[in-house]
Amino acid sequence: MYDIVVIGAGVVGGMIARELTRYQLSVCIIEKQRDVAMGASKANSGIVHAGFDAKEGSLKALLNVRGSEMMADVAKELGVHYKNNGSLVVGFTDEDIQAINGLYERGVKNGVKNLRVLSKEEVKALEPNISDNVIGALHAPTGGIVCPYMLTVASVGNAMDNGAVLKTDFEVTSIEYTNGVYKVSSPTETVEAAYVINAAGVYSDKIAAMAGYGSFTVTPRKGEYMLLDRECGNLVSHTIFKVPTKMGKGILVSPTVDGNLLLGPTSVNIEDKDNVETTKEGIDAIVAGSTVCVDGIPLRSVITSFTGLRAVGDTGDFIIEAAGDHFVNVGGIESPGLSSAPAIAVYVTDLLAKMGMELKKNENFCPTRKIFRAAESKYHKVICRCETISEGEILTAIHTNPGAKDIDGIKRRTRSGMGRCQGGFCMPYVADILARELGTSLLDVTKFGGKSNLLVGKVKEVQA
Amino acid sequence: MKHVDIVIIGGGPAGMAAAVSAYKAGIRDILILERDQHLGGILQQCIHNGFGLHHFGEELTGPEYAWRYEEEVQKLNIPYKLGAMVTDLTADRKVTYISEEDGEVTLDAGAVILAMGCRERSRGALNIPGVRPAGIYTAGTAQRFVNIKGYMPGKNIVILGSGDIGLIMARRMTLEGAKVQAVCELMPYSGGLNRNIVQCLNDFNIPLRLSHTVVQIHGKDRVTGVTIAKVDENRQPIESTREFIECDTLLLSCGLLPENELTKCAGITLDRVTGGAVCDSYRQTSAKGIFSCGNVLHVHDLVDFVSEEAELAGASAAAYVRGELSTNGRVIAVNPTGGVRYTVPQMLYTEGGDVKLFFRVADIYNNVTVRVSDGNNIIFEKKRKKVAPGEMESIALKADILKNINGDNITVTLIKEGEKA
Numbered sequence: 019m020y021d022i023v024v025i026g027a028g029v030v031g032g033m034i035a036r037e038l039t040r041y042q043l044s045v046c047i048i049e050k051q052r053d054v055a056m057g058a059s060k061a062n063s064g065i066v067h068a069g070f071d072a073k074e075g076s077l078k079a080l081l082n083v084r085g086s087e088m089m090a091d092v093a094k095e096l097g098v099h100y101k102n103n104g105s106l107v108v109g110f111t112d113e114d115i116q117a118i119n120g121l122y123e124r125g126v127k128n129g130v131k132n133l134r135v136l137s138k139e140e141v142k143a144l145e146p147n148i149s150d151n152v153i154g155a156l157h158a159p160t161g162g163i164v165c166p167y168m169l170t171v172a173s174v175g176n177a178m179d180n181g182a183v184l185k186t187d188f189e190v191t192s193i194e195y196t197n198g199v200y201k202v203s204s205p206t207e208t209v210e211a212a213y214v215i216n217a218a219g220v221y222s223d224k225i226a227a228m229a230g231y232g233s234f235t236v237t238p239r240k241g242e243y244m245l246l247d248r249e250c251g252n253l254v255s256h257t258i259f260k261v262p263t264k265m266g267k268g269i270l271v272s273p274t275v276d277g278n279l280l281l282g283p284t285s286v287n288i289e290d291k292d293n294v295e296t297t298k299e300g301i302d303a304i305v306a307g308s309t310v311c312v313d314g315i316p317l318r319s320v321i322t323s324f325t326g327l328r329a330v331g332d333t334g335d336f337i338i339e340a341a342g343d344h345f346v347n348v349g350g351i352e353s354p355g356l357s358s359a360p361a362i363a364v365y366v367t368d369l370l371a372k373m374g375m376e377l378k379k380n381e382n383f384c385p386t387r388k389i390f391r392a393a394e395s396k397y398h399k400v401i402c403r404c405e406t407i408s409e410g411e412i413l414t415a416i417h418t419n420p421g422a423k424d425i426d427g428i429k430r431r432t433r434s435g436m437g438r439c440q441g442g443f444c445m446p447y448v449a450d451i452l453a454r455e456l457g458t459s460l461l462d463v464t465k466f467g468g469k470s471n472l473l474v475g476k477v478k479e480v481q482a
Numbered sequence: 483m484k485h486v487d488i489v490i491i492g493g494g495p496a497g498m499a500a501a502v503s504a505y506k507a508g509i510r511d512i513l514i515l516e517r518d519q520h521l522g523g524i525l526q527q528c529i530h531n532g533f534g535l536h537h538f539g540e541e542l543t544g545p546e547y548a549w550r551y552e553e554e555v556q557k558l559n560i561p562y563k564l565g566a567m568v569t570d571l572t573a574d575r576k577v578t579y580i581s582e583e584d585g586e587v588t589l590d591a592g593a594v595i596l597a598m599g600c601r602e603r604s605r606g607a608l609n610i611p612g613v614r615p616a617g618i619y620t621a622g623t624a625q626r627f628v629n630i631k632g633y634m635p636g637k638n639i640v641i642l643g644s645g646d647i648g649l650i651m652a653r654r655m656t657l658e659g660a661k662v663q664a665v666c667e668l669m670p671y672s673g674g675l676n677r678n679i680v681q682c683l684n685d686f687n688i689p690l691r692l693s694h695t696v697v698q699i700h701g702k703d704r705v706t707g708v709t710i711a712k713v714d715e716n717r718q719p720i721e722s723t724r725e726f727i728e729c730d731t732l733l734l735s736c737g738l739l740p741e742n743e744l745t746k747c748a749g750i751t752l753d754r755v756t757g758g759a760v761c762d763s764y765r766q767t768s769a770k771g772i773f774s775c776g777n778v779l780h781v782h783d784l785v786d787f788v789s790e791e792a793e794l795a796g797a798s799a800a801a802y803v804r805g806e807l808s809t810n811g812r813v814i815a816v817n818p819t820g821g822v823r824y825t826v827p828q829m830l831y832t833e834g835g836d837v838k839l840f841f842r843v844a845d846i847y848n849n850v851t852v853r854v855s856d857g858n859n860i861i862f863e864k865k866r867k868k869v870a871p872g873e874m875e876s877i878a879l880k881a882d883i884l885k886n887i888n889g890d891n892i893t894v895t896l897i898k899e900g901e902k903a
Contacts, residue, residue: 244609245606249746292702294613294614295611295612295613295698296611296612296613297611298611298697300611301609301611320606320607320609321604321606321607322604322605322606323606323609324614395582395583395585396582398580398581398582398584398585398586399565399581399582400517400565400567400580403517403567404743406567406569438601438604438607439601439602439604440604440605440606440607441604441623442601442602442604442619442620442622442623443601443623445623446623446626446627446630446631450631460631460633461633464616464703465615465616465703466616466703468702468703469703469704470615470616470703470704471616471704472616472627472635473627473633473634473635474634474635474636474637474730475633475634475637476632476633476634477628477632477633477634477658478658478659479634480634480637480658480659480660481637481659482637482638482659482660482661
């Protein structure tokens with residue numbers, strides 16, 4: 019029996035779990051997938067928004083500005099790359115400039131600091147590669163970029179370091195509530211807890227409904243991205259947005275914290291909550307959308323493309339509510355969810371206190387991660403040549419909470435396989451290390467859990 | 483900082499041949515830095531035959547070919563380090579490597595030979611739409627699993643791209659009991675050697691679908707199929723020709739890219755077409771004393787020519803170290819035009835002796851004349867019955883021809899049949 023079970027090990031669930039371990043509470047995080055950060059948290063823009071987009075007075079506005087202010091410190095504590103690179107909303111028409119002035123007003127009301135509307139010359143001075151057609155821009159110096167999946171890995175890991183339990187491959191199929199105890203079950207296991215926090219991303223509406231609190235729906239909004247080689251990461255230094263529309267902030271051009279150049283996302287509402295296909299239309303839209311803003315994007319240098327699903331709630335705002343007895347919905351956390359995550363965690367904790375949860379400080383809480391160190395020489399043995407990742411770093415990823423269990427888990431934690439050859443060289447070596455360290459056969463090594471095994475059998479034992 | 487006369491980056495066929503050649507030219511202070519745990523590079527996983535016909539006059543497997551050089555490296559006691567990854571190179575030849583044994587070390591090299599090889603183009607770089615399940619591998623990765631590790635990456639296979647590794651793997655997977663459904667090639671011709679099409683596809687009744695590409699990948703955890711389509715003359719898929727093929731694996735053999743990250747570190751000028759350094763007839767790059775050879779310079783079809791090029795680079799580096807590299811005479815730029823995509827070298831010297839000029843063509847042409855001109859005059863001509871992008875061509879230019887070049891550049895062009903001479 020736990021005090022709290024958090025459903026969903028995305029950045030929101032991870033941040034909440036970590037925040038809760040600041041108190042004397044037993045916390046269990048359950049996750050459908052084999053690893054953490056497997057939903058929107060691994061496939062998004064990685065932007066820490068300044069907070070001028072969301073409507074004044076909304077939860078989005080409040081938590082974005084707060085979260086953005088907290089992000090630098092949280093990232094530092096957790097050892098996650100964060101960079102305060104600033105953002106620009108660029109305008110090409112008079113209507114755009116009107117909208118930019120509107121964003122400025124809204125940003126000021128939301129409490130965003132140091133916003134400025136720039137002239138064409140000022141924009142070009144800051145970012146020479148922005149298209150000559152630009153006529154002005156909103157500059158938000160507080161905007162930043164962060165590695166979204168590492169923020170998730172680190173927050174879940176730090177929660178575990180402080181006593182939380184992570185259960186992966188735990189797909190919730192029923193939630194029962196009797197005599198003040200929630201029984202949250204997968205087909206094979208049941209976890210009991212006094213409180214439940216539903217942070218299940220695009221599935222948060224389904225989880226709420228399962229518990230009998232289905233008051234909202236979540237629509238997956240597909241966003242496709244293209245990632246370019248690190249040699250293009252300096253094309254722009256700020257995150258470059260176009261003027262937002264009803265469907266979101268549009269296609270951006272941004273450096274990532276790891277030095278790549280990121281283009282995207284598209285924005286298409288879909289029904290299938292698992293559809294992360296990329297499409298030709300998506301790729302075409304990204305190319306069209308990014309090249310009007312920034313000149314000289316070397317599209318030959320694309321190293322991968324991917325799709326994420328934003329969890330768009332039906333209220334237009336984040337849905338953070340005490341839905342029932344000891345049950346909290348944290349749903350509809352679309353953009354600016356990543357930016358808001360640290361603030362959402364504090365907000366939810368305050369909400370739990372209001373619901374009657376006793377919060378006694380955990381004197382032993384340590385805000386930094388316990389990092390496994392392999393033998394020093396292993397950090398000089400290079401496994402991934404494109405990103406220069408050593409065996410030591412891979413061992414650290416496997417043996418530090420939450421330990422990597424598959425190829426993609428190693429990739430997100432270390433960047434091994436995330437470079438220009440996309441794992442062509444290092445993947446067989448990483449598979450060997452995983453099998454050795456986890457004590458399994460190479461045949462059991464997967465790309466990302468489930469039935470995503472890399473290999474189908476030994477030679478001489480396979481017949482088509 | 484420790485000085486080494488010649489540091490060779492990469493211990494594959496190019497690096498080893500360069501080392502042996504430099505040794506034979508009298509240099510003893512040589513160091514090969516190899517990032518893998520063995521010498522021989524990618525040849526170690528190329529267990530098929532067909533290597534060495536030109537260079538040794540006999541047919542060898544990849545590991546056998548590699549052993550010919552490794553044996554010599556051992557016999558001559560040429561120093562090498564395994565598990566040594568070079569992380570930085572400067573134009574003034576400071577080479578930094580890291581290894582489990584030595585930690586991080588920076589060497590001061592008298593000359594450097596770049597022999598890092600190439601990598602395969604990945605799925606991401608191809609922008610194939612669809613999902614990202616397990617079961618998508620480059621042909622070389624699959625080759626490593628099967629030939630080195632003894633595991634099968636799949637049993638029901640579609641191959642995209644008809645590069646040589648893809649063709650070889652079509653046969654290899656078939657021999658190991660897998661079913662290869664088709665090899666799709668975007669272009670109207672194969673990028674691989676004709677002999678591989680015959681021996682690896684035709685002999686096993688594996689269909690080669692020219693002007694076809696994969697337009698979508700299906701599956702959730704593991705690949706369950708691909709949709710292929712015919713492409714029009716602009717290489718755009720034709721919707722009405724979409725066809726689903728059930729498979730558990732997609733292998734990619736869509737081109738090789740020279741690995742010139744270190745070359746870029748040193749600020750060396752690269753050729754946009756080859757993806758390798760611009761070099762002179764000694765295989766010297768734009769940085770004095772830094773030479774390049776093998777697949778890092780331009781992608782070769784046959785290792786035999788890699789060895790030949792590496793021996794030249796090794797001898798040149800030795801001459802450079804001794805201060806005897808003759809770059810006398812005028813510098814002549816070599817310009818590829820009219821169906822010639824690139825040449826290697828890209829520049830030569832009027833007083834530099836005989837030069838063998840390698841080049842690739844842009845399309846398949848029958849009955850062409852390869853012509854070299856210096857503006858006013860045709861200085862060399864050679865007829866070819868058939869040339870194809872998948873097969874590297876070469877011409878030998880004699881020293882006395884080069885001596886008499888007018889101006890500062892020559893063009894290499896293809897005169898097609900019926901074109902005005």
